Amino acid sequence: MSMLKQLKYIWLFFLQICILSPAYSLSSFLPADEVSTRLKLDSVLVEDSLQRLLQVKSDLHNANLYLNNKALDSAIYYAKKITNFDVNMVPAEIISEAYYIAGKSYRILGNNDQALKNYWITIQKLRYVDGYGCRSEVNQELGHMYYKVGLINKAIEKFNDAYRIERERNDIYKQIELLEIIVYLYKEIDDISHAVAYQENLLKIYNRHNWEKAINLMKDLSDNYCKLNSFKSAVNLQVQILEYERRNENLLGQFQALLEQLKIFYEMPDFDQFYNRGIQQFNILYNRQNKKTLTLDIKEIKAQELIYCGHFYKYFGDLNPSENYFQAIQYYDSALQIFTKTNNLPQLATVRLNLAKTYFALEDYRSCIDQIDPAINILSQSQSYNSLVEAYDLLARSYEELDRFKWAYNAKEMYIAYKDTIDNQQLNEINEALRKYTDNTNRLVFQNLEQFLQQELDTLNESLLRLDIENYRRKNELLLTESELKNAIIDNQILKLV
Numbered sequence: 001m002s003m004l005k006q007l008k009y010i011w012l013f014f015l016q017i018c019i020l021s022p023a024y025s026l027s028s029f030l031p032a033d034e035v036s037t038r039l040k041l042d043s044v045l046v047e048d049s050l051q052r053l054l055q056v057k058s059d060l061h062n063a064n065l066y067l068n069n070k071a072l073d074s075a076i077y078y079a080k081k082i083t084n085f086d087v088n089m090v091p092a093e094i095i096s097e098a099y100y101i102a103g104k105s106y107r108i109l110g111n112n113d114q115a116l117k118n119y120w121i122t123i124q125k126l127r128y129v130d131g132y133g134c135r136s137e138v139n140q141e142l143g144h145m146y147y148k149v150g151l152i153n154k155a156i157e158k159f160n161d162a163y164r165i166e167r168e169r170n171d172i173y174k175q176i177e178l179l180e181i182i183v184y185l186y187k188e189i190d191d192i193s194h195a196v197a198y199q200e201n202l203l204k205i206y207n208r209h210n211w212e213k214a215i216n217l218m219k220d221l222s223d224n225y226c227k228l229n230s231f232k233s234a235v236n237l238q239v240q241i242l243e244y245e246r247r248n249e250n251l252l253g254q255f256q257a258l259l260e261q262l263k264i265f266y267e268m269p270d271f272d273q274f275y276n277r278g279i280q281q282f283n284i285l286y287n288r289q290n291k292k293t294l295t296l297d298i299k300e301i302k303a304q305e306l307i308y309c310g311h312f313y314k315y316f317g318d319l320n321p322s323e324n325y326f327q328a329i330q331y332y333d334s335a336l337q338i339f340t341k342t343n344n345l346p347q348l349a350t351v352r353l354n355l356a357k358t359y360f361a362l363e364d365y366r367s368c369i370d371q372i373d374p375a376i377n378i379l380s381q382s383q384s385y386n387s388l389v390e391a392y393d394l395l396a397r398s399y400e401e402l403d404r405f406k407w408a409y410n411a412k413e414m415y416i417a418y419k420d421t422i423d424n425q426q427l428n429e430i431n432e433a434l435r436k437y438t439d440n441t442n443r444l445v446f447q448n449l450e451q452f453l454q455q456e457l458d459t460l461n462e463s464l465l466r467l468d469i470e471n472y473r474r475k476n477e478l479l480l481t482e483s484e485l486k487n488a489i490i491d492n493q494i495l496k497l498v
Contacts, residue, residue, distance in 0.1 A: 052085075052089065052090070053090075053091070056081075056082050056085065056090050056094055056095075056098075057094065059078045059079075059081045059082050059098075060078070060082060060094055060097060060098060060101075062074075062078040063075050063078035063079045063082070063098060063101045063102075064101060066078065067101050067104060067105055070108070072105040072108055072109050073105075075101055075102075075105045076101075076102050076105045076106070079098040079099070079101045079102040079105070080098075080102060082094060082095055082098035083095060083098050083099055083102065083121075092125055092126070092128035092129045092133075093129045093131065093133050095125055096122050096125035096126045096128075096129060096133050096134060097122075097133065097134050099118045099119075099121045099122040099125060100118070100119070100122045100134045100137060100138050100141075102114075102118045103115045103116070103117075103118030103119040103122060103138070103141065104141060106118060107141060107145065112145065115141075115145065116142075116145065119138050119141060119142055119145075122134065122138045123135075123138060126138075132165055132168070132169060135161075135162075135165050136162040136165040136166055136169070136174070137162075139158045139159070139161040139162040139165070140158070140159065140162045140178075142155075142158040143155045143156075143157075143158035143159040143162065143181070146158060147185065152185055152188060152189050153189070155185060156182060156185050156186065159178055159181050159182050159185070160182065162178055163175060163178040163179065163182065166178060172205060172209065175205060176202065176205055176206075179198050179199075179201055179202040179205075180202065182198050183195050183198045183199055183202065186198065192224050192227050192228055193228060195224060196221065196224050196225065196228065199217060199220070199221045199224065200221070202217060203217050203218065203221065211244070215241055215244055218237045218238075218240060218241055219237075219241065219260075221237060222234040222237040222238055222241075222260065222264070225237070226264060226267055231264055231267060231268045234264050235261060235264050235265075238257050238260050238261045238264065239261075241253070241257045241260075242254060242257035242258065242261075245257055251289070251298065252295065252297055252298055252301075254285060255282070255285065255286070255298055255301045255302075256301060258278070258281055258282045258285065258305075259282070259301050259304055259305055259308075261278050261281070262275070262278040262279065262282065262305060262308050263308065265277075265278045266308055266311060266312070275312055279305070279308075279309060279312075282305050286302060286305075296342050299338055299341075299342065300338065300339070300342055300344060300347070302338065303334075303335040303338035303339055303342075303347065303351075304335075304347075306331045306332070306334045306335040306338070307331070307332065307335045307350070307351060307354065309331040310328040310329075310330075310331035310332040310335070310354060310358075311328075311354070312328075313325070313327040313328035313331065314328040314354070314357070314358050314361070317358070317361055321361070321362065325358055325361055325362050326362075328358050329355060329358055329359075332351055332354055332355045332358065333355070335347075335351050336348065336351045336352070336355070339351060345378050345381075345382070346378070346382060346384075348374075348375075348378060349375045349378040349379050349382075349384070349387065350387075352371045352372070352374055352375035353371070353372070353375050353387065353390065353391060353394075355371040356368045356369075356371040356372045356375065356391070356394055357394065359371065360394060360397070360398060363401075365398040365399075365401045365402050366402070368394065368398045369395060369398050369399070372391050372394060372395045372398070375387075375391055376388065376391050376392070376395075379391060385418050385421050385422050386422065388414075388418045389415060389418045389419050389422065392411050392412070392414045392415035392418060393411075393415050395411040396408045396409075396411035396412040396415055399411055
């Protein structure tokens with residue numbers, strides 16, 4: 001062996017010693033017997049580390065297996081075997097997942113304080129993990145826990161954290177799931193603007209992967225744009241839906257899209273500029289069809305369009321009552337005929353109520369009453385309390401205009417009764433919300449939850465007080481109305497005697 005090769009092997013042996021043991025360096029080279037002892041010691045340590053790693057991996061597998069099989073006590077047992085180690089002894093990714101499994105097991109068992117504790121430790125341990133670990137999963141778990149106790153903003157925050165992670169992972173299906181949850185939560189707290197922002201993100205994904213779901217989302221997003229007065233954005237979506245339905249030769253879908261455009265135009269401040277165009281588009285498509293082959297659904301959509309035509313003329317009725325109101329009545333009557341044939345009772349009640357309003361505007365109070373009576377019969381069966389309140393109020397005013405005060409009083413009494421029914425429903429909803437918070441046994445687990453609940457209870461108490469005041473006012477109003485009507489009846493009787 002040449003001298004050069006001998007030097008090379010000596011140098012390689014020297015490097016191995018330096019790598020295997022940090023205690024050695026170029027400046028502190030040990031004698032051969034001490035090197036041998038250190039190498040044996042390192043070999044033992046490496047073997048122990050490998051055995052420990054194999055054991056914790058086995059324990060992690062068992063913990064996951066028992067969790068999936070709902071053997072939660074066993075899952076916690078194996079998870080705790082791992083969490084007894086420090087991050088210096090066990091890879092941080094494994095130990096963080098063990099805490100996550102323990103937290104999820106406790107959560108399923110209903111032990112929220114232990115679940116929350118383990119989730120928080122999971123997040124701390126994940127700081128030592130280079131990859132994603134179970135960051136998304138633990139944030140989702142926390143999101144569900146916060147939602148369960150009514151902390152929706154905190155829940156949204158956690159689901160958002162999970163969503164950001166899934167975007168980095170580029171997991172499309174998980175992004176869709178999380179976006180749908182976040183949209184639902186924002187809707188629940190009536191934060192439509194934020195819901196729309198996330199729906200727009202969701203729509204971008206659907207446009208690339210599932211056009212059918214994109215269409216359904218567009219319909220919901222269009223409604224939300226209208227709530228935010230973003231009418232042009234809503235119309236643009238309906239135009240896309242219409243084009244999609246045309247390509248698929250879905251006639252019903254085309255009529256639905258055109259009707260939705262018409263509804264949006266009607267909501268716009270300057271709707272008269274677009275309304276005629278919407279009606280024209282609808283009628284062009286409708287007149288092209290063989291009327292005998294039209295389905296009931298399409299016929300009812302046509303009736304809906306006729307109602308909106310009636311709304312249009314009724315809106316401008318005061319500008320030319322002799323023409324516009326009568327034009328509105330003609331459209332409403334046409335819609336009434338269609339709904340009578342299809343036996344659509346809710347829509348029949350709606351059309352009759354609109355006819356009654358139009359006749360009242362024309363001061364034709366008898367015709368108004370003729371439309372209200374059958375509408376009330378339908379609305380009473382369906383317990384449509386808001387519409388019943390509107391109908392009885394109109395009925396009472398019509399009878400008053402005809403000097404039929406006894407009938408007016410009876411109608412007014414029914415109006416107040418149904419108004420009280422609506423208020424009682426609101427009161428029940430408030431009481432249910434109150435019960436939801438006061439019965440929550442886990443609220444002390446969450447930070448600042450007591451203060452949150454107290455604010456909610458104060459708000460609810462204010463609502464209850466306002467309802468009490470409103471009920472008291474209505475009772476006085478009924479007594480006053482009764483007194484006025486009795487006086488009017490007496491005055492009429494005196495006039496008859498004169």
